[in-house]
Amino acid sequence: MADHSSPLQPLGEGVPEDAARLAAALRELFSSLGLSVRRYASRTHRNAGAVSRYLNGTRVPPWDFVTELFIEVAKQKKAPLRQEAMELIKEAHRNALKVSNKRLHEVQTLQDQLEEADARVQQAAIREQVLMEGLQLREQRIAELETRHVELSARRDKEIREREGTVAELAPARETDSDELARLKSEVDQLRVELQRAKESSAAAEERCRALEERLAAAEEQAQAGRDAMESDRLEEAQRSAEEAKALADELRRQLDDLTAKAAPPPPAPSVDFRRVRWERTEEEQRELAGRPIDVTILELIKHAVKDEFGDTFALAAPIARWSPPETLREICRRLWGRGYDFMATELAGHAATEMGLQSLLDFLLLAADGDDARQVRYLTDRVLYHFAYFREASEVVTFMDMLDEAGWAPWVIQIKKNCASDRKPVRLAELLRVLDADAAYALIDTIAASRAAKEMPLLLVHMEALRLDAYLERLLSRLADQRPGEYAGFLEAMELAKE
Incomplete structure (x- = not known):
């Protein structure tokens, strides 16, 4: 059940416009959880006062608080948030942080750049793996063609000894395979050189990320110590390094795309x-x-x-x-x-x-x-x-x-029963109860009463009644009354509404 014992405090007075916009978006997400500030703070091991300040706009939350809220809302809805909504909140967070704490905004900007550069390095590694697999398939094809080439040569020699007339029929096939074999060998040699270059570029991008991490760590230490100003030339140099790493990763990705297109066998x-x-x-x-x-x-x-x-x-x-x-x-x-x-x-x-x-x-x-x-x-x-x-x-x-x-x-077997009790669609779950033997059905009903989501319970009750599972329905209602008394009246009311 939702806990409304501690409603959200109103937005603080004098909150900057960017901070107010961020707080409004976070409050909308938080309200969908149906939890009090204190209960949410307990669940996420945070200070309730800090959570309240984050939600009323008097303090800009750290980004990990925002991502944690995304996860909790996705769990509640059983579906991820839309990417557009998360990007808007991220932009609002960066703007609010820039207004309220310039130093932390600079550190956060470096972190964002590092994450992007690291993601590109990982993508480059995946592309490199696909390229190597394509190269292996080409080498396998070469081995097959060489084997076939030997077989055709042996067959040709035999046919020459037996019948001179068949040599003309076999020669074109052998020559075609020889040409393809020579072409593939040339392509493989070229691909090996290009693959080595791609590996070197990937290593250079990785080195850029490592240097960026060192600069980010230094920036975080300065922010933690509370120094009044950051050396602008070091910040600009770090930003340039991040941009160079990003450009290098883009170039690597382009090269790997080209190599993948060349390496993939037709x-x-x-x-x-x-x-x-x-x-x-x-x-x-x-x-x-x-x-x-x-x-x-x-x-x-x-x-x-x-x-x-x-x-x-x-x-x-x-x-x-x-x-x-x-x-x-x-x-x-x-x-x-x-x-x-x-x-x-x-x-x-x-x-x-x-x-x-x-x-x-x-x-x-x-x-x-x-x-x-x-x-x-x-x-x-x-x-x-x-x-x-x-x-x-x-x-x-x-x-x-x-x-x-x-x-x-x-x-x-136990795991299947638990999955059925908690997640199987109501109409399918009612049908399953109908075909189970009585002992298994009663055991499953006990699991349903303990684990099934409240919003899905009324429709299950309606389907059980429609299938005339009266004894099972009585058992489930009894278990709900004992184990979930606070929700029981709501189940009955929603059941009647569903039947209408």
Whole structure:
């Protein structure tokens, strides 16, 4: 329940316009939490008086307070804030800080420049990795062509001995492969030189970031000591360094874009349009996607991610998860995770939960659990269990929990039940209660009463009543009255309103 025991204080008198604009934006976000200042301060381990001053505009908060408020509001809404809104608040914060404390504003500006330069260095590192992978594929293609070249030469010699007439037919193919082999070798030599230059540029950008960090640390020490003025020439030099680092990172990114375009091997003309979503593809097209070599699949996913084409990346995930054998899908997830694309690995695991048959999904879960990286195991299994509980039909949930019990994985059964109780849609949760046996249904109802969000409870009660789950409905209402008495009357009132 919301705590209104300590309302927000009004904006302070004489607050500068920029500070007032920032405070108004923060107050709007804070009000959406439905918490008192004291309770929020306790939750975030801050001083209640300081939080109150931040919200009434008499004191400009540190940026970490603002980002912490973004996180709390996103948790409350179960959705991230819009990027435009966060940028407006950030601009208001910088303007207010510039008016109220010039020294801290200068330090904050340096921090922003350092973060931007560091982000560009990380992006350059990702581009460099993609470039190296493209280079490896080219070298692999060279090895294949050399092998084929040897085979054609041997075949030609044999045919010469047996039939002179077939030599003319084989010669064009051999000459074509020889020309392509020579061209690829030349390109690889050039790419190696350019890759070395890209690495040197990346190292130079990294050195720029390190120097900027040292200057930022010195600026923060001066601000902490409370000196009246900062040496303007040092500040300007640090700012110039940040601008140079940014320009160098931009140039590196451009070079890596050019190299990536050169290094990427020309893909074969596919019979499948990779940008079409799963339900627009035939089963044959989906199976063709899932049947490609693992290295090709991973490179396709990474290329879309590096280009920020996440919609295309996720459109590939569903058919790959649906038709790939469990051991193949586990290997794809493992390699993506090892290359730093853990979000893609968990996305594939989530699609496995919704697309795979139950036996294949169980096999994939067991393979995912058999790993040395505890964090990877936890993330993949948690994503599978959450998506399964949220999306799958009630009869499938019951069958799969029985399969897990027989396989000796009772903790996963408990996790599925918890996920269903807290996050499964109300109508699907009511359907699940209808197909469970009585003991399991009563146990699930107890978990629902303890963990389900208040705003979703009335609609669940309506669906249970519509499905005539009278005994279960009575049990849930009884548990709510005992465990959540302050919300109980509101549940009943909202239930009646929902029925209208």
